[in-house]
Amino acid sequence: MPIHTCHILSHERLSGDVYRLKFVSEPICRGAQPGQFVHIRADVQSDPLLPRPFSIHDIDREVMGVEILFQVVGSGTRILSSKRKGESIEVLGPLGRGFGVDHERRISVLVAGGIGLAPFPFLIKRLRESGHSVFVLAGWKTVEEIVGLERIESSGASVDVATEDGRRGSCGTVTKLLNTRLRAGDFGSESEIGLYACGPGAMLATVAHMARQYNVPCQVSLEERMACGVGACYGCAVLAADRENACPEYKLVCKDGPVFDMNEVCLK
């Protein structure tokens, strides 16, 4: 789909530095898969120059709306956060390879760290449509940072929260919570579980480690600096999983991912 100008339907600040923005795009609404991303330019200025990648948070077929959930971390996201309802943005997408729905494993366990929750509402919809039972484990450092949870709670998934300050849900990291639940067999039979994870690199590595321990498949959504977003510049490389040969091999997050099977890439 060519880059196109999209109208902003709504834009709300959900907490200190996290925003939810909804824009109209029929092609994205019709074509997108959960886990895919959009490449957005908030302004046609030269600085910041490049578009910024964001996961598709949710879609709303009734109004052909596409949503992103984003955190302000630098100039690109700051400018995006200043856009108002009625203004427009330039959007390229949907891009990349999203989550695959494993029909053999009908218990889906989604693990999110912080803003890594972003792609999950859309994924939950797809999983529920396919008749899966969906468990979401979401972790934040502090209770103040919790954001976007109501969307998950109303989606029909069962939700479990972990905070490192211990002021909501279980105390500790989300991976610790995952380990407890897997050990207790809370989700059901391991042979029916499929894991989906999005969050910081260290969290993904730990989730993948547990997935191997419990012998369940795991898909991870990765991030890397991007320029083109379409596989043309070779900028967003991540190391492929260890091979026998000495020569390193790379995968492109924008084209081969952003969602990978844990065995395809080197997580650290």
Next chain:
Amino acid sequence: MSVDLSVKVSAIRLRNPVLVASGTFGYGEEYADHIDVRKLGGIVTKSISLHPRPGNPPPRIAETPCGMLNAIGLANVGVHRFIEEKLPFLRSLDVPIIVNIACSTVSEYAEVAAILSECDGLAGIEINISCPNVEREGMAFGSDPSTAHTVVAAVRQATHLPVIAKLTPNVTDIVTIAQSVVDAGADAISLINTLVGMSIDINSRRPKLANITGGLSGPAIRPVALALVWKIVRLGTVPVIGVGGITTTEDALEFFIAGATAIQIGTGNFVDPRTPLRIIEELKTFLEEEGLESISELIGSLTIEP
């Protein structure tokens, strides 16, 4: 009346003078879903080497004011897989295809050029002489007039295809390099490749690129590119292709007025994949409004006298 955008870069005939730059447009197929690539004046491929190259460790890119740094490390599939897997699609487009080559020894350059000469449907070879020469302590081929001459002469010997030498701006005197590649038989010169740059994350105190330094591209380098293009045009030897920071039609017009026969869009594709096609359309409008019948009337029309 429709204006004539066609140009000739030595023996290469282009329907319009707007090409896409090496390393910014993959092998053409990556952008095919996003723009009508058949309308481009030409496609310059990612640099191809004799053997596949994995490229550098990440992070490979960092944004800088009005530009970006990259240290991709010439990741590419190698000439054999290029011919098998990538060329058929490129050939099907009916757009002039220029294959950019980058190697680590002179004999590899010659070998890759010879292999490509056996293929049908190529418009030319662009030599990336900014790469490190492993036989000379990694010094870039293009940073010394005699090694630049050696590489271009070796490729010239190995192929009947038009040869474009792509110059690096990271040299003390680009004019002597240009002169030596012309003496070695280059049919045209393209410039500029990226400028060496660096950026540091002040919180972690680490370089933003794993490779520490990288190549600067984008609008930030445009005035440098324009000045160097003009310098080489004034030599009056071979046609010049202008590259560096072009994202708008006004940018492109500056290069044509300075004397570039064609231009390449690099980083501008990332900013907006429609950039080259928009420039092609707007060039027509500009020429019409100026009452010009062809782009050739504009090329080199810089007025210097008061």
